[in-house]
Amino acid sequence: MLSKKVEVALNEQIKLEAESSQVYLSMASWAEKQGFEGVASFMYAHSDEERMHMLKLFKFVNERGGHAKVSTLNAPPSSFGSFKEMFQTLFDHEVMVSKKINDLVDITLTEKDYATNNFLQWYVSEQIEEEALARNILDKINLIGDDKGGLYLFDNDVKILTTVDEGI
Ligand code: OFO
DSSP, rough: OOOOOHHHHHHHHHHHHHHHHHHHHHHHHHHHHHHHHHHHHHHHHHHHHHHHHHHHHHHHHHHOOOOOOOOOOOOOOOOOOHHHHHHHHHHHHHHHHHHHHHHHHHHHHHHHHHHHHHHHHHHHHHHHHHHHHHOOOOHHHHHHHOOOOHHHHHHHHHHHHHOOOOTT
């Protein structure tokens, strides 16, 4: 059984994961409109992945006797300046999400909720991977800068990355 405090915190995380899905969906659209198919596919896949993160939490809350809530979401921006800025935004977003997961883990410890703590370990590992992936892409794009040819090759690389790892 979840304590009220843990239930509220998990519902906040559900909202954040849903908003993450919207942010990446908006990035997918922005990239697609500019003809960058690879980046768009990567962002569509990432958006689906965030929805999966949200659903996993959602089902857990109900299974543990809480009530999973669907909240109003903040709208993401519809344009992102440049690819470099967009991937910086993605990286910063993931760092922020990791911090929220850590805060959530702290709450489960103060509440002595070891079952939820155990469940959240999956998210702790997932955030390590997500941050590493975002950092890796950001390093590449920083090397390319605004070079059009470089961006074209980068788009192809990201497309391959998306097809190889469906679970980005
Ligand atoms: Fe849900 O991991 Fe990214 O935000």
